[in-house]
Amino acid sequence: MAGTGSGSGAPRKQRADSRRNEEALLKAAAAAFVTSGVDAPVRDIAAMAGVGVGTIYRHFPTRADLIVAVYRHQVEACAEAGPALLAESATPHAALASWIDLFVDFLVTKHGLAEAMRSDDAAFQTLHAYFLDRLVPVCAQLLDAAATAGEIIPGVDALVLMHGIGNLCIGADSPGYDARLMVGLVIAGLRLR
Amino acid sequence: MAGTGSGSGAPRKQRADSRRNEEALLKAAAAAFVTSGVDAPVRDIAAMAGVGVGTIYRHFPTRADLIVAVYRHQVEACAEAGPALLAESATPHAALASWIDLFVDFLVTKHGLAEAMRSDDAAFQTLHAYFLDRLVPVCAQLLDAAATAGEIIPGVDALVLMHGIGNLCIGADSPGYDARLMVGLVIAGLRLR
DNA sequence: TGAAAAGCGGAACCGCGTTCCGTATATTCC
DNA sequence: GGAATATACGGAACGCGGTTCCGCTTTTCA
Incomplete structure (x- = not known):
């Protein structure tokens, strides 16, 4: 036919x-x-x-489409680094910490990306969809491994964590702020004591 | 003359x-x-x-002036609650946690305030000056007390902490995010183990 | 080579912040 | 009470940035 x-x-x-x-x-x-x-x-x-x-x-059509297109490679690299880190690192918690570091590196070097990531503007729907769909599962896997190993408190949602990390990276280049320090506190806070 | x-x-x-x-x-x-x-x-x-x-x-003259005028009372109340909490609470760390809770309450109930707080737009200079000048010293006092009591890691800058807390409150009402959980992680991360 | 599809440019429109100035009005002084 | 005047007002006008739309150009395909 x-x-x-x-x-x-x-x-x-x-x-x-x-x-x-x-x-x-x-x-x-x-x-x-x-x-x-x-x-x-x-x-x-x-x-x-x-x-x-x-x-x-x-x-x-939307700014988000352009942003996604520009950063696709780097997001992919970050996503792929997750399992790799888990395999190489001494402990799942170390892998998680390293991976978050990678993510933070990515965000803080892109002016305004962290802000854009959390905009609820409809035009940024694509950004959410892509970045989060691609990275949240990786984060979840790391989180899960660490929780299973008894290193961190269980039940932390990967989406919430990534959202929060993203927020902490907003204005990372302002003087008098230190996004990495704050992210470090969060990672420390995850630790089971 | x-x-x-x-x-x-x-x-x-x-x-x-x-x-x-x-x-x-x-x-x-x-x-x-x-x-x-x-x-x-x-x-x-x-x-x-x-x-x-x-x-x-x-x-x-600027939006910040209006915002400051509208929220002045609540900021004052928050600032004054600091020493009070320190006096009442069982430990400095508990006081710090309660106070941060108060601050978070304030922020998350004002749509867009957290975002505005961190804008580097010149028009928001007043907002920074007022909010931070008024609240950072209070936070510093609480932080200091907790550090002196050996409850938290020393040397955390109050300005950085408040900046970070503010950031975590951005988009606090989005579904799938939980600002309080993230703030809780930060507070836990401050704890000396 | 010529018709048709695909793509292009940029003028035009809209929403929003901000400025500016002619006009209205509260205050003051007689 | 009635001018004189500083004070304050309103809203038109401007600038900027995102977005849409349509007449025209370019490429493709037969």
């Missing part, structure tokens, strides 16, 4: 210029995020990529 | 309508903050108070 095959309905492949623009946008966004944070004005990013604002919306 | 004394320069007292407007604005802002959070649109607050937008800026 008029299949979904290549018969008559072969959908045209994406135009070359479109792909080029997408890549230019990704590069421009990455650069803009570094200098102006993830809230960099849409117009700036578009200008930097040499495209119109319409183009940015066509490729990345 | 035309002195600065009260001779001829008795400054006119504030006009009655001005005072009325200021109070109306305070009431309107308090109401708006409850329903829409501390980011309630300026125009809405002005309309609710039955004044023009210009009036709001004349009385409260």
